[in-house]
Amino acid sequence: MTSSAVRRALGKAHGAVPDPVTVFDDGIPAVANLDPELLGALRRAAGDAADDGVEFFVNGGWRSPEYQERLLHEAVSKYGSEAEAARWVATPETSAHVSGDAVDIGRSEARAWLSEHGARYGLCQIYRNEPWHYELRPEAIDGDRPPMYADPTHDPRMRRRPGRA
Template sequence: MVSIPASARPTTRRFRRLLVVGLSVVIAAITAALGYRLLKSSSPPSSSSLSSSSAAPSLNALPGEHSGALGEADGVVPDGVTVFDDEIPAVAKLDPDLLKALRRAAANAADDGAKFYVNSGWRSPDYQNQLLREAVSEYGSEDEAARWVATAATSPHVSGDAVDLGRSDATAWLSKHGAEYGLCQIYRNEPWHYELHTDAIGRGCPRMYANPTQDPRMQQ
């Protein structure tokens, strides 16, 4: 065993004292850091952290929300809708007299195996404008688009005075019997488009226009 000289003992004791103090400071710092972390993890998140967090829901991506999209409330028609589907706005918002005539005709047409499916009926102005924009894009000009789609201000669909029927059996049946109910094809290029002309019951349907551009109503 090596003995420590007496002159070195004070220095040794001072070193030990400093070592103890240093360890105490380190332990205190570690304890404070752990305590802060525990406190932070148990605290509720602030509003700023929620807004920047990727886990926070976005108001622009709520389930079922489609900002700006058109749906049934605008007159979009799901597959399989008939003239008897009152819960569909495109049907329910048709002119009452037109709808009554359609249902009377449909009830009799059913005996001949024809069913009146609706491709389009009443439309909102927004829906009509969208259809017009799509037609301009498809046909290349407003003049060409006008042969198929009217403006929201002139369309009889927006006023609820027109219906577009699906499937050829219904339109074929109406081409023979439609006048008996006042239901007339209006445009030669649209065999699916029917409107109510009550005078047709006694005298037959009026002469058809080649397309909507020849219809005086479209010139407003």
């Protein structure tokens, strides 16, 4: 199933993101269901970025477990194996998107701005292969940035929990 078919099948209520969506679009569940602290940091950063002529768009935010599962199946189909797909898409049990703790930022200008200024807000890129994926790490505000993993397969949080498929 293509990405557009997945979005149509599950829709906005499950976390699909129509284009364009800003971090201020409260009517979109992918934005509205983000962790409140993450959303607050994103909005503060977006306000300051706007002063520099940069607008933040969300390509992915909160997702339902069903939507995450569909994205994972799509990635396995695209990349040819579960192992390769795991470099790009987490399981519903391990995904920071399902818990509302991750956001994918669109447009290269916004990603460049966050790369330079995001730590001031606790917003950190977590995976080297996903320059769009940001999570809240408040300790980064004081200069204690978290490790950046090569990809999700190197992140200990992505290991399947015992008893899970």
